[in-house]
Amino acid sequence: MTFQAVWKRFKRRKTSLIALFILLFIFAVALVGPFFTKYEPTEMALKNKYAPVSLDNPLGTDQLGRDTLTRLIYGSRVSLSIAFAGVLSGCFVGVLLGVLAGYFGSWVDSLISRLIDVLLAFPGLLLAIAIVAILGNGVLNTMIAVAIFCVPSMARIVRGIVISLKNQEFVQACQVMGASTGRILFRHVLTNAMSMIIVTVTLDLGSSILTASALSFLGLGVMPPNPEWGAMLNAGKEVMRSYPLGVLAPGLAITIVVISFSLVGDGLRDALDPRLKNLKIGESQ
Amino acid sequence: MKPILKVENLTTSFQGEEGRVTAVRNLSFELHKGETLAVVGESGCGKSVTALSILNLIPNPPGKIDNGCIWFEDRDLTRLRKRDMRKVRGNQIAMIFQEPMTSLNPVFTVGRQVMDSLIIHQNMTKKKAHAAAVSLLTSVGIPEPELTVDRYPHQLSGGMRQRAMIAMALACRPDILIADEPTTALDVTIQAQILNLLRNLHDEMNMSILLITHDMGVVAQLADHVLVMYAGEAVEYRKSKELFKSPHHPYTEGLLKSIPSLTEDHLVLYNIPGSVPPIHAEIEGCRFADRCSYAQPYCREHKPELEGDRESKVRCHFALNVT
Amino acid sequence: QAEDATYRDTIVFGQSSEQNSFDPAVNSSNNVVLPNVYTSLIAIDENNQLIPGLATEWSVAEDQVTWTFKLREGVKFHSGKAFDADDCVATFTRLMDTSLGLRQSSNYVWIEEVYAEDPLTFVLVSKEPYGAVEGTMSHKSAGIVNAELVESAGTELGTTPETIDGTGPYKVVEINPGDNVKFEAFDDYYGGAPLTKYIEFLLIPDQAARAIAIETGQIDIVTGLAPDDVERMNTDDGDGVEIVMNESNGIHLFQFNVASTNADSAMSKPEVRQAISYAINRDEICEALYSPLGELPARSLLSPSVIGYVDMGVIEQDYDKAKELLAQAGYADGLDISIMTTAIYNKGVEMAEIIVEQLKGAGINATLEVVERAVFIESLEGLTPEEYNEKYGWDMFIMGAGGDIDAHQSTYRVFHTADTGTNENNYGFYSNADVDKLLEDAAANVDPESRVEMYKEAMQILIYDDPIGVTMNQRNNVYGLSENVENFLLNAGNTIDWKVLQIRED
Amino acid sequence: MLKYALKRILQTIPMLIVLSMVVFGMVRLIPGDPVKIMMGIDVASDSYEIEKERLGLNGTIVEQYVRWVERLFDGDMGTSIFTKKPVLQEIGNRFKPTLILAVGGTVLSSIIGIMFGLLAAIRHNRFTDHFLMVTSLIFVSTPSFFSALILILIFSLQLRWLPSIGLGSWKAAILPIVTLGLTAVGSLTRTTRSSMLDVVHQDYIRTARARGVPERTIVFRDAFRNALIPVLTSIGLRFGSLLAGATLVETVFSISGLGRFLVDGVGNRDYPVVQGTVLVMAISFVLVNLIVDLLYSAVDPRIKYS
Amino acid sequence: MNPLLEVKQLKVHFPVRLKSQFRPAYVRAVDGIDFTIYKGETFGLVGESGCGKTTTGKAIVKLVEPSAGRIFYDGKDIARPMKRAERKELARNVQFIFQDPFSSLDPRLTVGKIVEEPLIIHGLGDAEERRKTVAKLLTDVGLSADRAQSFPHEFSGGQRQRIGVARALALNPSLIVCDEPVSALDVSVQAQILNLMKTLQDSYNLSYLFISHNLAVVKHLCDRIAVMYLGKIVELAGKQSLFEKPSHPYAEALLAAIPLPDPEALMHDEPLEGDMPSPIKPPPGCPFHTRCKYAFARCRIDEPQLLPLDGDADHLVACHLCHPDTGTIHKIKK
Numbered sequence A: 001m002t003f004q005a006v007w008k009r010f011k012r013r014k015t016s017l018i019a020l021f022i023l024l025f026i027f028a029v030a031l032v033g034p035f036f037t038k039y040e041p042t043e044m045a046l047k048n049k050y051a052p053v054s055l056d057n058p059l060g061t062d063q064l065g066r067d068t069l070t071r072l073i074y075g076s077r078v079s080l081s082i083a084f085a086g087v088l089s090g091c092f093v094g095v096l097l098g099v100l101a102g103y104f105g106s107w108v109d110s111l112i113s114r115l116i117d118v119l120l121a122f123p124g125l126l127l128a129i130a131i132v133a134i135l136g137n138g139v140l141n142t143m144i145a146v147a148i149f150c151v152p153s154m155a156r157i158v159r160g161i162v163i164s165l166k167n168q169e170f171v172q173a174c175q176v177m178g179a180s181t182g183r184i185l186f187r188h189v190l191t192n193a194m195s196m197i198i199v200t201v202t203l204d205l206g207s208s209i210l211t212a213s214a215l216s217f218l219g220l221g222v223m224p225p226n227p228e229w230g231a232m233l234n235a236g237k238e239v240m241r242s243y244p245l246g247v248l249a250p251g252l253a254i255t256i257v258v259i260s261f262s263l264v265g266d267g268l269r270d271a272l273d274p275r276l277k278n279l280k281i282g283e284s285q
Numbered sequence B: 001m002k003p004i005l006k007v008e009n010l011t012t013s014f015q016g017e018e019g020r021v022t023a024v025r026n027l028s029f030e031l032h033k034g035e036t037l038a039v040v041g042e043s044g045c046g047k048s049v050t051a052l053s054i055l056n057l058i059p060n061p062p063g064k065i066d067n068g069c070i071w072f073e074d075r076d077l078t079r080l081r082k083r084d085m086r087k088v089r090g091n092q093i094a095m096i097f098q099e100p101m102t103s104l105n106p107v108f109t110v111g112r113q114v115m116d117s118l119i120i121h122q123n124m125t126k127k128k129a130h131a132a133a134v135s136l137l138t139s140v141g142i143p144e145p146e147l148t149v150d151r152y153p154h155q156l157s158g159g160m161r162q163r164a165m166i167a168m169a170l171a172c173r174p175d176i177l178i179a180d181e182p183t184t185a186l187d188v189t190i191q192a193q194i195l196n197l198l199r200n201l202h203d204e205m206n207m208s209i210l211l212i213t214h215d216m217g218v219v220a221q222l223a224d225h226v227l228v229m230y231a232g233e234a235v236e237y238r239k240s241k242e243l244f245k246s247p248h249h250p251y252t253e254g255l256l257k258s259i260p261s262l263t264e265d266h267l268v269l270y271n272i273p274g275s276v277p278p279i280h281a282e283i284e285g286c287r288f289a290d291r292c293s294y295a296q297p298y299c300r301e302h303k304p305e306l307e308g309d310r311e312s313k314v315r316c317h318f319a320l321n322v323t
Numbered sequence C: 001q002a003e004d005a006t007y008r009d010t011i012v013f014g015q016s017s018e019q020n021s022f023d024p025a026v027n028s029s030n031n032v033v034l035p036n037v038y039t040s041l042i043a044i045d046e047n048n049q050l051i052p053g054l055a056t057e058w059s060v061a062e063d064q065v066t067w068t069f070k071l072r073e074g075v076k077f078h079s080g081k082a083f084d085a086d087d088c089v090a091t092f093t094r095l096m097d098t099s100l101g102l103r104q105s106s107n108y109v110w111i112e113e114v115y116a117e118d119p120l121t122f123v124l125v126s127k128e129p130y131g132a133v134e135g136t137m138s139h140k141s142a143g144i145v146n147a148e149l150v151e152s153a154g155t156e157l158g159t160t161p162e163t164i165d166g167t168g169p170y171k172v173v174e175i176n177p178g179d180n181v182k183f184e185a186f187d188d189y190y191g192g193a194p195l196t197k198y199i200e201f202l203l204i205p206d207q208a209a210r211a212i213a214i215e216t217g218q219i220d221i222v223t224g225l226a227p228d229d230v231e232r233m234n235t236d237d238g239d240g241v242e243i244v245m246n247e248s249n250g251i252h253l254f255q256f257n258v259a260s261t262n263a264d265s266a267m268s269k270p271e272v273r274q275a276i277s278y279a280i281n282r283d284e285i286c287e288a289l290y291s292p293l294g295e296l297p298a299r300s301l302l303s304p305s306v307i308g309y310v311d312m313g314v315i316e317q318d319y320d321k322a323k324e325l326l327a328q329a330g331y332a333d334g335l336d337i338s339i340m341t342t343a344i345y346n347k348g349v350e351m352a353e354i355i356v357e358q359l360k361g362a363g364i365n366a367t368l369e370v371v372e373r374a375v376f377i378e379s380l381e382g383l384t385p386e387e388y389n390e391k392y393g394w395d396m397f398i399m400g401a402g403g404d405i406d407a408h409q410s411t412y413r414v415f416h417t418a419d420t421g422t423n424e425n426n427y428g429f430y431s432n433a434d435v436d437k438l439l440e441d442a443a444a445n446v447d448p449e450s451r452v453e454m455y456k457e458a459m460q461i462l463i464y465d466d467p468i469g470v471t472m473n474q475r476n477n478v479y480g481l482s483e484n485v486e487n488f489l490l491n492a493g494n495t496i497d498w499k500v501l502q503i504r505e506d
Numbered sequence D: 001m002l003k004y005a006l007k008r009i010l011q012t013i014p015m016l017i018v019l020s021m022v023v024f025g026m027v028r029l030i031p032g033d034p035v036k037i038m039m040g041i042d043v044a045s046d047s048y049e050i051e052k053e054r055l056g057l058n059g060t061i062v063e064q065y066v067r068w069v070e071r072l073f074d075g076d077m078g079t080s081i082f083t084k085k086p087v088l089q090e091i092g093n094r095f096k097p098t099l100i101l102a103v104g105g106t107v108l109s110s111i112i113g114i115m116f117g118l119l120a121a122i123r124h125n126r127f128t129d130h131f132l133m134v135t136s137l138i139f140v141s142t143p144s145f146f147s148a149l150i151l152i153l154i155f156s157l158q159l160r161w162l163p164s165i166g167l168g169s170w171k172a173a174i175l176p177i178v179t180l181g182l183t184a185v186g187s188l189t190r191t192t193r194s195s196m197l198d199v200v201h202q203d204y205i206r207t208a209r210a211r212g213v214p215e216r217t218i219v220f221r222d223a224f225r226n227a228l229i230p231v232l233t234s235i236g237l238r239f240g241s242l243l244a245g246a247t248l249v250e251t252v253f254s255i256s257g258l259g260r261f262l263v264d265g266v267g268n269r270d271y272p273v274v275q276g277t278v279l280v281m282a283i284s285f286v287l288v289n290l291i292v293d294l295l296y297s298a299v300d301p302r303i304k305y306s
Numbered sequence E: 001m002n003p004l005l006e007v008k009q010l011k012v013h014f015p016v017r018l019k020s021q022f023r024p025a026y027v028r029a030v031d032g033i034d035f036t037i038y039k040g041e042t043f044g045l046v047g048e049s050g051c052g053k054t055t056t057g058k059a060i061v062k063l064v065e066p067s068a069g070r071i072f073y074d075g076k077d078i079a080r081p082m083k084r085a086e087r088k089e090l091a092r093n094v095q096f097i098f099q100d101p102f103s104s105l106d107p108r109l110t111v112g113k114i115v116e117e118p119l120i121i122h123g124l125g126d127a128e129e130r131r132k133t134v135a136k137l138l139t140d141v142g143l144s145a146d147r148a149q150s151f152p153h154e155f156s157g158g159q160r161q162r163i164g165v166a167r168a169l170a171l172n173p174s175l176i177v178c179d180e181p182v183s184a185l186d187v188s189v190q191a192q193i194l195n196l197m198k199t200l201q202d203s204y205n206l207s208y209l210f211i212s213h214n215l216a217v218v219k220h221l222c223d224r225i226a227v228m229y230l231g232k233i234v235e236l237a238g239k240q241s242l243f244e245k246p247s248h249p250y251a252e253a254l255l256a257a258i259p260l261p262d263p264e265a266l267m268h269d270e271p272l273e274g275d276m277p278s279p280i281k282p283p284p285g286c287p288f289h290t291r292c293k294y295a296f297a298r299c300r301i302d303e304p305q306l307l308p309l310d311g312d313a314d315h316l317v318a319c320h321l322c323h324p325d326t327g328t329i330h331k332i333k334k
């Protein structure tokens, strides 16, 4: 399917389109925003703490007089890079495992499926906490936790798709032609699974932002003064009565980004493959 | 004699990705008491849509009956209130479907589904309905009906399921039975069983059957009259015996000739060249003209009407074998 | 108060952390609970004065090592057993036995022997003259436990209500770890029956949750409030909450890792440490972070309420001097250091964040590492300088200092050169021969006046000449009370006298 | 049926074995000496060997695992470094609140989610549908720790209707359960809706219509029962995420449950606690899914017999 | 005539896990069949749904692993595990046409790519040559070559089936296994494809293994026909001989069950009762005895062998009625 065709279908869902624009805007801000901010994320003006919303401080300042907008912008870099790096690497592994299990079946499948089952026996956040318990805090470890968190559901979805594709007659036709396994996997199986993979990645991005921020909210993931959104929310909670924006800004930022990823994911699902409309995507969050 | 069911100018369409698609156009036919009318035609020509339109079961959206009347007992079914329509369904007009695998609700016992109509339409008590269900299952030839009544659909074979479907449809002794490809999903040996059953039941209960199929063999076995459809339109309506002997419409002729025969040997099968026009294509002249070996330039410009007497109608400018 | 006021039978405390044990020899949490369950020979009143506890009078003999305590008559344990000198012997014998691995044992190594002269006379002999005997005897770890229980409960002592048996005004009736502890008034308390029947301690780890809980009346007394909440509760009246605060006996401090090998062992040079100290604006920090709590820059490493305290003044920020000192030490071009902090101290993270900003003015570029509680504690568990530098390598780290009534307890262990060479007690590997000498002499001296002089001299070195760290704020004990609470008596050691505490019905 | 149940129960055993291996291996993945890790930091050198023996960390890894499992069966999960108490006892003290939260949240979200999903499916593509889908999307996308704070600000602080801490009374349970439940409403709404829409297009629904069954009966009897099957799976999975999500809610509402115990355990590097809690949570999740599986057979006769 | 493909005692059993059973059971999809296909002939395989026709076909192209037995292509055993080179070699000789014209074409590739795929896999020709070959193939199957850029969903079912045929022809095989290639199509389109297949057989010198459940179609196309029932061949004969003299009761019933498109020729025979038994637990003795109106005691115990009928080596039947005096009577097991 051509890009144009997908885009045409995607455009039809207005909510997804708006969500896409919101995400693009946030990406743009995360990318170039830091070049335009007036302040450093850690820059303090102790005299100017709890400044109200103003032109100088569009979202006010926190208890140390740091500009909340600046921190939010820097925070989007942290949150988004954790999500992207984590989800992409996790999904890569997940796809790999899913393809291996689905395509080769027999003991490979049993082995991988058991692994997936066990990983799935740990509810998402529990898994992330356990990983951070092993690895310790920090941005990198949070990414790893997010990555591992994405592996089992992706692997399971891909395994399912691959198994159903494997039984599709066009894949069998390739086998009859004597095509190599690699060719079948890459040219036929993966390309046909791709739309589902893209959709899953999109939805995973949303849920991993939730997970990562939950970790740092618990004081287990990214630590201050790193302006990750969950950590900001955690820090802002103490002074939320004096400075509600300290909680509202990161909280809403997380919510909006997660909603947007969901909507874009839904839109992509409809646009990429109308047949998948009613397919149940691996449960997330 | 007044027909029991009279369809007039039925037009049903669906909202598709690229605009509205008319699945059935201007279809008219009559079904008489005790008669079996077969509707035949290629896949997608609108047979099922016709059947569903009669019972007002067209999924809306995307589908809609745009035009036409369906007269049943002096009432126009298309204009009936929902509640009244419900009283017709399953009670006076019943329907069986093609896929016996998916047409039964997997989570309820067969008996319960058979009892359903009895409880709804005849206000039977559960106990009475249960007994009635057993006798219905017996009458459609299901072995061990007392046990089967409490079985779930997945525990039955395809043939048995289709029998159960028939039992369900016959529960209220309907005036009309609509059978949408009742044997297509079945093996020939099972098909033979079901055809046999349908014929016996028909003789016994003297109901009218609207039989939808694309298998001319089935038509020949069961039907009194045949309505041939092509691309959403009726192209020919005849007595079955006559139609097989001397088809009037070139499409009907092609259809009959392209069936490989068990009794004769042909080196090459006759075939209708080309394929059915895309359903959304608006065609000015005859919709079959592109595939018709008898077609004249005139056919492509002028739309033929379904013409003829009560017993025999054809939609062709140059109808064959017409004396 | 009005005569006809009626009082509730339960008072609920909201706490930020749990008591880690109900065994006085193990407990290292705050002083809020234990002194109300166990009483010591000597007590401390709300004015931080030593007053008779289980001992009615005490004296030291000519030899300066033999202390005799006359015990109170008719005192009963919660279990009903009568208190006598044997209980004291059992309590201290247990503390002196280092093989039991009890956390507080290290505070009792100076004792030579203890014995009961008669049932109401308890004698304690120290190895050498020891200046902090009274302070130690008033410490919560010196709470007297039931001798019979010591026998029967063994290591289980203090784990369940049945194994907690003291002479204090309240007995423990229920422990729900991680959640709450319930206390019931002990009517046979020697100081008279307490006024409120039940006291409940609720664990609410989250600061904001505690503030909301007191404001919505779900709890009656709360500690560990955020400065912001205190400010609001103080100004915004009609919210039903009152703020009570007093000076505690602790301070905040950023201590140096003197053994750091970072930047040619810069931290080993007193000039560098002095420079850092001068680069910091303590007033600004206290103003920004602690003003609602009434906390001001500390004027010593000890608190005013500690025996042995002398006002040493506050170092003012002076970037010029700091730069000059740095230049002297050879860091005219600037210096990179790393700072560790943790959130377990109130505003500890913010404080470090400000310090990082302030140090920039002196050309010191600090990187901040915020660690969890466990890492913080782990880093202080008896590492050698090599181990420490390899694993953590911090040049400066947050620390709390003080907490006890006598200067000796707050200084010797942490400022004296460590025999072990590890940071088990002397967290920053500090070592100064003069300080060592002064602390040793002060410890062996029982004359209060000359002790004070020695501690003053030591403080001069520790703060100004060869700094052990940067003193920050003098901490206050801050409580939020429902306005219905009466008779809230609090001392510097953060001990509340529960037996008179009451709360009016609304 | 019994046979199926038995088989299903037996099937979880290998699962539990692998699970226990993973949890057992967890501590071994942490860099450093497992004895020191399991003991906390202060282990005197003379008691090292004794401790090693006591912790069952002597011998080969297989021996260690076997011993660990044996001890598990004796109810011995080790001793907390921090509280010095047996981990199992500590977990026992904290299990109830978490269970109340997770079960309460599951029940609440199931009721709301199924209601929303049904309604959205019935009013497919109309305003109610869009409205409910957006609402449930907001529910899933709002971090529970954020919504918890907002609910506290409104209902505890502003309106003074409900307590903001603990789980002492039924009133106190409302806010935490609602916070937790809302996170699961979204996915259950979605599952119910899409499953309903799926079922509504099935042939047997058309058959029921053709029989003249009233629309209401079709929705609530014929369709719903079939649609319930994927919804049940989803509820089982949700229970797991609520179990873990309780951690956040417990933190905000100062509830002493398993989740907070785990987080404190991580913060304190109290690995016996972390190990025990993770194991108990994962096993609970597996068991709940087992129950859900067995429930299926009540709803879906295909499982019972085939 | 040279045998092109020889199937000997082929068995394919699939392990299946039943939900309420601990040990895996086996579906005896194909349970010991023998037949030979000669060069240039069309061999038909008919039978009811689930009797193992597709499985037989798939075993020949190695889409499923045989559990036992041998398959010789041109004298070489192809039933054993193979290296990829051998596999490719086999692919150039034996091809497959699928039943479902919708799922047998990759929806994401253009028709040109789909037909070109086997050429690329086997490294035949450069891009230009391949383009030409594809164009020729498309023309040969009756599609216009300029539609190579279209996607499968732009074609009707019949046209898609033509694409499938073109793909199978690309490697110029000698044998094509056709698995119900016309059963998803309407009669008018079915006739087109059947004619096409006949034409191609001549021009490409092909042999077909033609699988179908439609006896009329098989009769039209095939030279010899095997009737399968429950994983076994019950009758194998030349077309004429089978249709004139169906000897196995099942083959007879099958023929009688077909409704003729002639209102004058109404079916009068009582149709066959009951259903095919489950291939997981096939009945002992003759697989057909449960439905056979002639069944007698021996049928329930002793499995009939596929033997020549009345000494006619070209007409084989597995029925005790036809061979009353052969085989041993097995004792009934208690």
Ligand SMILES: Nc1ncnc2c1ncn2[C@@H]1O[C@H](COP(=O)(O)OP(=O)(O)OP(=O)(O)O)[C@@H](O)[C@H]1O
Residues within 6 Å of the ligand: B014, B015, B016, B021, B023, B041, B042, B043, B044, B045, B046, B047, B048, B049, B050, B059, B062, B063, B214, B279
């Ligand atoms: N729900 C629907 N939505 C959109 N289009 C539909 C729908 N149902 C039927 N159609 C269209 O209406 C046309 C007629 O369909 P119908 O099912 O009546 O064909 P049919 O003659 O029964 O074919 P078959 O023999 O394959 O059952 C088809 O082209 C189909 O695409």
Ligand SMILES: Nc1ncnc2c1ncn2[C@@H]1O[C@H](COP(=O)(O)OP(=O)(O)OP(=O)(O)O)[C@@H](O)[C@H]1O
Residues within 6 Å of the ligand: E014, E015, E016, E027, E028, E029, E030, E047, E048, E049, E050, E051, E052, E053, E054, E055, E056, E213, E279
């Ligand atoms: N991969 C498989 N695993 C398990 N059972 C299988 C598998 N493939 C086929 N079967 C079973 O083997 C039997 C024979 O299947 P096969 O597809 O060969 O039948 P068929 O004769 O082609 O039937 P149809 O006419 O329906 O295509 C069936 O009972 C089928 O369920």
Ligand SMILES: [Mg+2]
Residues within 6 Å of the ligand: B047, B048, B049, B180, B181
């Ligand atoms: Mg149809």
Ligand SMILES: [Mg+2]
Residues within 6 Å of the ligand: E053, E054, E055, E179, E180
């Ligand atoms: Mg098949």
